[in-house]
Amino acid sequence: MIAKPKSVASPLAVAPPPAVDPAGKPGRRGQHVVEALRTSIIAGRYEPGARLIESTLSAELGTSRGPVREALRQLENEGLVMSLPYRGAVVLGVSDEEVQHVLIPIRLTVERYSFAKALETMTNDDFAEIAKQVWLMEQAAKNDDLPQAVEADLQFHDLVITASGQTHTLQIWRSIWPRIRAYFFRYGRSSSLEQMVEDHRELLAALQTRDPTQVLPLLERHIAVTVPGQEGT
Amino acid sequence: MIAKPKSVASPLAVAPPPAVDPAGKPGRRGQHVVEALRTSIIAGRYEPGARLIESTLSAELGTSRGPVREALRQLENEGLVMSLPYRGAVVLGVSDEEVQHVLIPIRLTVERYSFAKALETMTNDDFAEIAKQVWLMEQAAKNDDLPQAVEADLQFHDLVITASGQTHTLQIWRSIWPRIRAYFFRYGRSSSLEQMVEDHRELLAALQTRDPTQVLPLLERHIAVTVPGQEGT
């Protein structure tokens, strides 16, 4: 819309900072780049197939090429981007089939194991932190704030898996989740925000019983039901 | 213990090149670094817990810190290393439990899908390339060359999954496999080289029938049986 002659409305949601972050800590620029790009890709501001040029991004984000390169590698591991030698990075799509036959099953494997494991060791502090996310999700649902609700969803699961203390499991989950999120943002999710809040409320309650037979069935249903095509058609 | 003041016999298997590759093309240093480190870690030349210092590695490998940083990120995605901000990278271990409950099930999910998918589209060239790996594996078995046999094993599966043409599936497989490999190198593998060759010969034959009911049971057994604790104890 407004776009001055030079740039063509960059899909990045950030105001290019004047090379020095005025809001406080200048450290951790790399993480900032990852988050900005991930958000933009998942929100669909970059279409699958779009090319990501290092120099352009570094200029838009107010950093040097170094952090941008690292960010692109990170996104590659999260399956949002693919990069070929000397040819640069392009945004990836996710197929229906891979989501259903690979990503969701992997998510199930990971979460089943993590939840069962976390059950045994979670402290009251852990439960409190998770309850906080449920509360945030409720607020988001009230305001119809989808991004905020999804963020709370992410944190909920991340907290439980972190609590399970299994390094690889957590790392794998973090590399799987962004693809699933991108998929649902692109093709619409199946259940309502209210249902999502209810699911997590129940999950938290079940976790507090520390009884696997309470938790696991809920978890299966929660994850499996997220797949469109399972429920209407 | 012993430790001479300066260097303690670096676990890297390469002769530090004189900063300029005399053998020809200087390009592609990054990949070289990844492979050197991955090999060293999997072979156990770095123990879990060992710290990997960028400046040390770059000196030993004859590159600048840039490629080393990228390599460390790559290894982080492969689960061989974990790095914390401003604290550097340490070599990771893999627990029995995670291998059995997470890594192997994921591998099963990935390969079941890939093999079934590849079945439909593989060409004669694909089969030839795979047959070549079986042949290499036979030779390796004859010479009791475990690393070479494992390399052929890797290539065999990589080729099939690549043939399936599923981007995410392939990417996930490549991030799972190194951990499993490291696990077996550390704790010993269960079956003999002969059995391994036989498994793959059968798998290839089954693939050529293009009949899922031939392939999948074999695959299932091949992967599951690789888990120690399933067979003696």
Place this chain on the structure above:
DNA sequence: TGCGCCAGGATTGTCAACCATCTTAGGATT
């Protein structure tokens, strides 16, 4: 003696400028 605090040293994170290498899209030549 035991404890907290602080200064340095070690290491990672970022920047900037630069060159080498590869890809690709045009344009010129035949």
Place this chain on the structure above:
DNA sequence: AATCCTAAGATGGTTGACAATCCTGGCGCA
């Protein structure tokens, strides 16, 4: 019209310098 060639665009890698952070060992103080 097909092919070769060149030059521009982009990535991969290098160097050297700083800034930011973590860690450790020694110091003073109780």
